[in-house]
Amino acid sequence: xxxxxxxxxxxxxxxxxxxxxxxxxxxxxxxxxxxxxxxxxxxxxxxxxxxxxxxxxxxxxxxxxxxxxxxxxxxxxxxxxxxxxxxxxxxxxxxxxxxxxxxxxxxxxxxxxxxxxxxxxxxxxxxxxxxxxxxxxxxxxxxxxxxxxxxxxxxxxxxxxxxxxxxxxxxxxxxxxxxxxxxxxxxxxxxxxxxxxxx
Amino acid sequence: xxxxxxxxxxxxxxxxxxxxxxxxxxxxxxxxxxxxxxxxxxxxxxxxxxxxxxxxxxxxxxxxxxxxxxxxxxxxxxxxxxxxxxxxxxxxxxxxxxxxxxxxxxxxxxxxxxxxxxxxxxxxxxxxxxxxxxxxxxxxxxxxxxxxxxxxxxxxxxxxxxxxxxxxxxxxxxxxxxxxxxxxxxxxxxxxxxxxxxx
DNA sequence: TTGCGACCTAGCCAAATGACTAGTTGCTTG
DNA sequence: CAAGCAACTAGTCATTTGGCTAGGTCGCAA
Numbered sequence: 001x002x003x004x005x006x007x008x009x010x011x012x013x014x015x016x017x018x019x020x021x022x023x024x025x026x027x028x029x030x031x032x033x034x035x036x037x038x039x040x041x042x043x044x045x046x047x048x049x050x051x052x053x054x055x056x057x058x059x060x061x062x063x064x065x066x067x068x069x070x071x072x073x074x075x076x077x078x079x080x081x082x083x084x085x086x087x088x089x090x091x092x093x094x095x096x097x098x099x100x101x102x103x104x105x106x107x108x109x110x111x112x113x114x115x116x117x118x119x120x121x122x123x124x125x126x127x128x129x130x131x132x133x134x135x136x137x138x139x140x141x142x143x144x145x146x147x148x149x150x151x152x153x154x155x156x157x158x159x160x161x162x163x164x165x166x167x168x169x170x171x172x173x174x175x176x177x178x179x180x181x182x183x184x185x186x187x188x189x190x191x192x193x194x195x196x197x198x199x
Numbered sequence: 200x201x202x203x204x205x206x207x208x209x210x211x212x213x214x215x216x217x218x219x220x221x222x223x224x225x226x227x228x229x230x231x232x233x234x235x236x237x238x239x240x241x242x243x244x245x246x247x248x249x250x251x252x253x254x255x256x257x258x259x260x261x262x263x264x265x266x267x268x269x270x271x272x273x274x275x276x277x278x279x280x281x282x283x284x285x286x287x288x289x290x291x292x293x294x295x296x297x298x299x300x301x302x303x304x305x306x307x308x309x310x311x312x313x314x315x316x317x318x319x320x321x322x323x324x325x326x327x328x329x330x331x332x333x334x335x336x337x338x339x340x341x342x343x344x345x346x347x348x349x350x351x352x353x354x355x356x357x358x359x360x361x362x363x364x365x366x367x368x369x370x371x372x373x374x375x376x377x378x379x380x381x382x383x384x385x386x387x388x389x390x391x392x393x394x395x396x397x398x
Numbered sequence: 399t400t401g402c403g404a405c406c407t408a409g410c411c412a413a414a415t416g417a418c419t420a421g422t423t424g425c426t427t428g
Numbered sequence: 429c430a431a432g433c434a435a436c437t438a439g440t441c442a443t444t445t446g447g448c449t450a451g452g453t454c455g456c457a458a
């Protein structure tokens with residue numbers, strides 16, 4: 001297996017994390033043919049490597065768009081990426097993995113296998129969390145969320161509740177904060193997943 | 200990693216397949232401490248091995264019942280087992296795997312990782328969706344609607360689909376028109392009500 | 399009494415959204 | 429071959445949005 005070094009490419013992360021990965025891999029029969037914070041400049045060299053190591057999932061969509069089954073992909077992340085690669089050698093190991101785990105993963109990936117940390121794999125086939133809501137929405141906020149989900153604009157909600165549009169925006173902001181999201185569409189998603197919304 | 204041999208146990212399969220596995224593993228630093236067509240006689244020795252190799256999935260339920268996180272499990276199979284192990288090192292490789300794949304899998308498993316052949320992994324997250332065909336959304340539009348419902352902005356959708364933000368807005372407009380609504384939030388409501396969206 | 403939280407109002411401002419119009423390619427069907 | 433369609437790109441423009449700061453009232457509890 002070690003008749004020749006494994007050809008690798010590092011994409012994403014910071015200068016620090018890439019340096020860390022370099023030092024980790026220095027112990028093994030690995031050759032890092034290229035490394036960069038983003039993928040654009042490396043697209044031409046993808047055919048020359050065995051495994052691409054992504055230090056974050058920013059580059060994944062672009063990578064999947066430009067390649068189908070080669071090279072293998074190792075993602076260093078705490079979460080399952082979306083979209084998930086299909087029918088190719090890919091893997092996700094958590095950021096706290098030991099060097100041996102990284103190396104064992106690379107070996108398996110080169111052979112065409114998929115490798116996942118158990119916590120990541122658990123995310124695949126138990127994604128729905130029937131979780132309770134830790135933050136409690138006030139009555140007014142729940143009311144606003146419901147109207148939000150029905151597709152009303154702030155102005156329409158204001159008319160419906162007979163309050164000012166400014167006030168609606170206040171409630172929406174509180175809502176976004178409590179649900180820990182950045183937009184009304186995300187609020188709808190979270191609300192729907194937690195059963196806060198009646199369709 | 201090879202300061203001591205990997206301790207293995209073979210369960211299930213036939214005399215022939217177990218012999219085959221023995222010969223495959225003879226090339227590597229592996230010690231097969233026990234082997235049997237069924238698991239009952241081996242339960243006491245489970246604490247002494249690193250990885251249990253299941254040549255079929257007959258013994259899996261019993262194995263899961265008697266152990267929680269140790270030892271790791273390697274299943275040789277064409278299909279995902281049921282029930283599936285959770286939060287432990289386990290893996291499935293297909294019966295046509297090369298010896299190197301078996302060995303790389305065992306190494307990864309010993310370190311606590313999960314290893315799956317791509318075809319097996321694909322079985323996990325490929326729920327063939329009962330598409331509601333009453334809608335006239337194009338594939339692309341349906342894709343956009345899904346991402347819309349997940350709370351992504353036009354820009355994020357553009358990055359995800361590797362198209363321009365302009366194009367996303369075009370698709371969103373087409374979507375709004377076809378669903379006969381005026382905003383993305385309304386589109387989410389209609390999409391959810393018609394089961395077009397997977398939460 | 400003071401403080402707190404829910405609720406309400408207001409203005410400013412940057413970003414996101416969505417309606418337009420106007421073009422490209424590539425594939426399929428008549 | 430022509431026509432239609434899906435997918436894509438590009439621009440302008442008004443509206444909507446959401447963050448921000450800065451107030452107000454009311455009821456309840458320490």
